[in-house]
Amino acid sequence: MTGLESDAFVFFGATGDLAHKKIFPALYAMVHRSGLNIPIIGMARAGWTLDKLRARARDSIEHSGDFDAGCFEKLAAQLRYVDGDYTDPATFTKLKQALGPATRPIHYLAIPPSMFASVVQGLAKSGSADHARVIVEKPFGRDLATAQSLDRTLHEVFSEPAIFRIDHYLGKEAVQNLLYFRFANTFLEPIWNRHYVKDVQITMAEEFGVQGRGAFYEEVGAIRDVVQNHLLQVTALLAMDPPTGHEPAAMQAEKLRLFRAMRPLDPKEVVRGQFKGYRDEPGVAKDSQIETFAALRLHIDTWRWADVPFYIRAGKCLPISATEVTVTLKRPPLPIFDPNEAMPRNYFRLRLSPEVVISEGALVKRNGDQMHGEPVELVARHRTESEKSPYERLLGDAIRGDTSLFTQDDCVEAAWRVVDPALTAGQPVLEYEPGTWGPRASTEVVNDGDTWHDPVTEKSSPC
Numbered sequence: 001m002t003g004l005e006s007d008a009f010v011f012f013g014a015t016g017d018l019a020h021k022k023i024f025p026a027l028y029a030m031v032h033r034s035g036l037n038i039p040i041i042g043m044a045r046a047g048w049t050l051d052k053l054r055a056r057a058r059d060s061i062e063h064s065g066d067f068d069a070g071c072f073e074k075l076a077a078q079l080r081y082v083d084g085d086y087t088d089p090a091t092f093t094k095l096k097q098a099l100g101p102a103t104r105p106i107h108y109l110a111i112p113p114s115m116f117a118s119v120v121q122g123l124a125k126s127g128s129a130d131h132a133r134v135i136v137e138k139p140f141g142r143d144l145a146t147a148q149s150l151d152r153t154l155h156e157v158f159s160e161p162a163i164f165r166i167d168h169y170l171g172k173e174a175v176q177n178l179l180y181f182r183f184a185n186t187f188l189e190p191i192w193n194r195h196y197v198k199d200v201q202i203t204m205a206e207e208f209g210v211q212g213r214g215a216f217y218e219e220v221g222a223i224r225d226v227v228q229n230h231l232l233q234v235t236a237l238l239a240m241d242p243p244t245g246h247e248p249a250a251m252q253a254e255k256l257r258l259f260r261a262m263r264p265l266d267p268k269e270v271v272r273g274q275f276k277g278y279r280d281e282p283g284v285a286k287d288s289q290i291e292t293f294a295a296l297r298l299h300i301d302t303w304r305w306a307d308v309p310f311y312i313r314a315g316k317c318l319p320i321s322a323t324e325v326t327v328t329l330k331r332p333p334l335p336i337f338d339p340n341e342a343m344p345r346n347y348f349r350l351r352l353s354p355e356v357v358i359s360e361g362a363l364v365k366r367n368g369d370q371m372h373g374e375p376v377e378l379v380a381r382h383r384t385e386s387e388k389s390p391y392e393r394l395l396g397d398a399i400r401g402d403t404s405l406f407t408q409d410d411c412v413e414a415a416w417r418v419v420d421p422a423l424t425a426g427q428p429v430l431e432y433e434p435g436t437w438g439p440r441a442s443t444e445v446v447n448d449g450d451t452w453h454d455p456v457t458e459k460s461s462p463c
């Protein structure tokens, strides 16, 4: 859906961590780059003043990089602040006043889902939800049942096209590029299936731990934090069929078909790990059973992907920070050259962060008299420096009413249906040393004698 632009931006959780890390820098960039000029109303229950919120915004933007005083002044002039309890109708009366003549606000719920119901009801009763849109942060629920309940809560007040569920991975340049690469090229489609693809691996590795978010992490764990959303979304973009048409609905329809074809995880094909030292983090239980690492095998029951395993792995305190996809192809039917050597298979490597890299692994003849080969990588690399942050892109899209990069209720619910069995099975969490690739048992998730492809530090571009 696109439509009229929102004429006020309200964000709940204005004094929180997400606002400091992501929302203020994104708003600043929108003012800077696209001339955003609407009232921006921060909401919180913190006893703050507008001046304090402006100081916080300034600190956030100074920390995030370039700071232009003139541009910051423009943002600061658009800022408003409403303080109050989200269960108190008076808070929403103050919000309604702060909205002034705005008739199409967008409300961003950067708050825990447990507060959604009272906020949504408060918005409705004060008239602030009329002709409004709402953006909701992940995690969208804890499992299928809670996600369905959140959807019911939102739908009591907002229609589905007015709901923008954020998954910031979908706003990443590299993830957009993945989609483009798949559907803008002719050469890929004939081989992008079970006849040529042996397996697909996705690794999201983070070198750091929970960075002071222990209390949050205790509520989620790696599967809820990044697998159910970011990594299954990436899987869907890798595996879906081409959309028929240009409308966002066409893309959503294909994604939904794919999500519904994902087989619910078999707990026997899931390994959970926890880095040594996690239980000493502030906010973490001494006997915590929360996973900071997960490795799993996913099956997609379509004609395109039957019998092609999708291996997914994510973890904190791993040797490197990088997210990478490897699509490995089957070998040629007969080995004509190098019959006694196990040459590497062809593959596509799609690095999603921190660099954007698309490369293809191939074999060429080594120099000399013999017909022996050596592996090479054909690389297409894109610079990342001047790109929009995912939050700038996604918040801008939401303000314009463009739903293309947001997740619909049925896709979110289908993704929960996939991971739910792994959340309830009570598989043990296996300890691993920080700086390693997780518990040893994770190697058994990859079958056929293969191994995980560990992302390495990217060499500088040859171009």
Ligand code: BG6
Residues within 6 Å of the ligand: 206, 225, 226, 353
């Ligand atoms: C967030 C998770 O959604 O994504 C974090 O809550 C994770 O735990 C982060 O670190 C990774 O995203 P990015 O874009 O910083 O790589």
